[in-house]
Amino acid sequence: MSDRPFLRAVGIKKRFGQVDALRGVDLQIHRGSVTCLLGPSGSGKSTLLRCLNRLETPDEGYVEIDGVVIGFEQGRKRPVQCSPRRLAAQRRVTGMVFQHFNLFAHLTVEQNVTEGQVHGHGVARNAARTRALELLDRVGLADHAQRYPAQLSGGQQQRVAIARAMATAPKVLLFDEPTSALDPELVGEVLGVMRDLAHDGVTMLVVTHEIAFAEEVATHVHVMNEGSIIESGTPAEVIRSPRHARTQTFLARVTRTDRSDAAAAR
DSSP states (O other): OOOSSSEEEEEEEEEEETTHHHHEEEEEEETTTTTEEEEEETSHHHHHHHHHHTOOSEEEEEEEETTTEEEEOSSSSSSOOOOOOHHHHTTEEEEEEEOOOOOOSSSSSHHHHHHHHHHHHHHOOHHHHHHHHHHHHTTGGGGGTTTGGGOOOOEEEEEEEHHHHHHTTEEEEEEESTTTTTTTTHHHHHHHHHHHHHHOOOOEEOOOOOOOHHHHHOOOEEEEEEEEEEEEEHHIIIIIIISSHHHHHHHHHHHHHHHHHHHHHH
């Protein structure tokens, strides 16, 4: 990995009404790394993720991906906010995987992975279809290409969503709690695909409560609480030897919940 950060978030603040969702967050991600954001619900993890690709506009601060400040372009004298079309082009360097799949119910699995390439990136339909089938094979769903989302399990739908996010060859994949909407017995199949991506060197930022996954796969772990990053380091440093009392409490609670879910699944 290069010493230069591939993605930088600098001083990101976001406020919703009277709530400070993000309180000046700084974050650096290197190419080829897997970064996990941990923390209790409502700590700002998903808001930060959405600010990184400008689905939410920060009130203060900026995000730079591969040397480009997202949402801005150089004016005659200083940077100015870019047009919606330019922003859409900048946003294409990221791929987003949401909690609830967000597949188009009226399209087949293959079409869900194909259409964004055709209409958003101008890829020829035959080439887009070929790539869609390759990616569906990669996530273990090639034989489901002509099915509709309603005919799939939640884990299968999320794997389709991952294939769709990868279809446009983004430079970084953003995962917003990709297993939180799944039954415990379906979580493993999604995490398996994500492990394969990590082993292939795909740059990933993952908001998750899957502590075992973060410990196994992540290169960096950040813990958020009340809109701030309170602890950062390697999985060994943060998960096995947390220093912050809030991190210790969170990890203890999540670990107990994981054991309860595993027992229920059995």
